Amino acid sequence: MAIKWGLIGLGNIAHQFIQDLLLVEKTTCHAVASRSADKAEEFAKRYQVPNAYGSYAALLADPEVDIVYIATPHSTHFEHTLRALQAGKHVLCEKPFAVNANQVKKMVTSAVQQRRFLMEAFWTRFNPSFEYCLELVEQGVLGDVNYINADFTFFRNDPPESRMLNMDYAGGSLLELGVYPLFLAYMLLGKPREVKAVAHFHETGADLQVGILLKSDRGIANLYSGFKSQSDMVAKIYGTKGRIYLEPYWHETQGYELVVGNDGSYQSEKAQLPTKGKGFTYEIEECLQCLQTGKLESLKWSHQHSLDLAKLTDTVRQQIGLQYPFE
Numbered sequence: 001m002a003i004k005w006g007l008i009g010l011g012n013i014a015h016q017f018i019q020d021l022l023l024v025e026k027t028t029c030h031a032v033a034s035r036s037a038d039k040a041e042e043f044a045k046r047y048q049v050p051n052a053y054g055s056y057a058a059l060l061a062d063p064e065v066d067i068v069y070i071a072t073p074h075s076t077h078f079e080h081t082l083r084a085l086q087a088g089k090h091v092l093c094e095k096p097f098a099v100n101a102n103q104v105k106k107m108v109t110s111a112v113q114q115r116r117f118l119m120e121a122f123w124t125r126f127n128p129s130f131e132y133c134l135e136l137v138e139q140g141v142l143g144d145v146n147y148i149n150a151d152f153t154f155f156r157n158d159p160p161e162s163r164m165l166n167m168d169y170a171g172g173s174l175l176e177l178g179v180y181p182l183f184l185a186y187m188l189l190g191k192p193r194e195v196k197a198v199a200h201f202h203e204t205g206a207d208l209q210v211g212i213l214l215k216s217d218r219g220i221a222n223l224y225s226g227f228k229s230q231s232d233m234v235a236k237i238y239g240t241k242g243r244i245y246l247e248p249y250w251h252e253t254q255g256y257e258l259v260v261g262n263d264g265s266y267q268s269e270k271a272q273l274p275t276k277g278k279g280f281t282y283e284i285e286e287c288l289q290c291l292q293t294g295k296l297e298s299l300k301w302s303h304q305h306s307l308d309l310a311k312l313t314d315t316v317r318q319q320i321g322l323q324y325p326f327e
């Protein structure tokens with residue numbers, strides 16, 4: 001039987017997510033919910049979803065919804081995840097999972113207590129090129145991986161009250177974008193022993209630019225997130241025997257370049273691994289697979305992975321003196 005999804009918060013990412021959801025077999029979008037009934041109706045009509053609710057609570061009360069996708073601003077992930085779990089739903093919650101590690105711990109505890117599946121929607125983890133890159137690293141094709149250079153930066157000119165810059169929403173580049181380069185370094189170099197970070201801030205207090213250096217037992221990562229410029233968005237992974245470039249935009253990459261050989265002679269191979277849809281399909285398939293096999297967390301992007309990532313953003317925030325007003 002198909003897994004029935006319910007979507008909460010019908011903004012930008014929910015529109016992208018549902019288009020991929022409709023590509024995945026054995027899943028259906030059963031219901032959508034917005035704080036506005038009109039918006040929910042319009043969204044439901046556009047994507048032919050059978051049920052539209054004008055409140056999130058109404059969707060959570062629908063006994064037919066198996067799993068809820070939470071696509072609301074960062075600062076509300078914690079509350080909506082707990083409510084969904086308490087209503088007996090499985091949950092896929094957008095990144096950042098929550099605004100700090102303390103919230104993530106409570107979300108995980110609740111999922112374990114309720115015996116419900118819970119995963120952070122860290123879609124890059126399931127991207128085919130990223131997965132292939134992980135395989136190459138595990139096979140030792142790059143030798144010892146010891147240096148990562150990755151950023152995530154767009155030029156944006158958002159108004160101060162926007163989700164990007166509003167501190168009540170935990171706005172700023174770190175939680176919006178910086179989680180991606182942190183994820184890459186964490187996956188390939190492991191948990192860091194030292195973290196150094198610097199930042200520039202908007203007048204709202206939101207971080208506009210964050211530079212991060214991580215030192216782990218295996219090597220060093222040089223990372224950056226920002227709203228003040230557009231970078232080439234290529235992620236670079238270096239080892240003793242070669243390197244991989246994840247092509248732009250690397251967090252949703254459709255291909256890679258592998259270069260093997262660190263002396264004068266080297267071999268280079270470029271390949272395309274196009275995603276099904278935009279690429280949310282893979283995290284949706286992971287949820288499906290976990291639910292079908294009775295798993296309460298993904299092994300590929302587990303509760304511990306999310307917790308480690310949240311601890312990392314907490315450490316960066318400590319270094320740059322970033323606190324949200326509601327904490």
Ligand SMILES: NC(=O)c1ccc[n+]([C@@H]2O[C@H](COP(=O)([O-])OP(=O)(O)OC[C@H]3O[C@@H](n4cnc5c(N)ncnc54)[C@H](OP(=O)(O)O)[C@@H]3O)[C@@H](O)[C@H]2O)c1
Nearest residue numbers: 009010011012013014034035071072073074094095096163
């Ligand atoms: N995985 C990715 O690639 C990716 C990309 C973009 C964003 N995201 C994540 O997804 C989340 C949503 O981002 P978005 O770009 O979709 O944001 P958005 O366009 O602003 O949409 C967020 C939605 O949340 C709902 N909401 C609930 N409480 C709200 C409040 N107090 N103020 C404003 N809206 C509220 C609204 O839906 P209703 O009006 O329908 O209730 C709103 O449309 C963020 O946490 C972001 O980090 C992930």
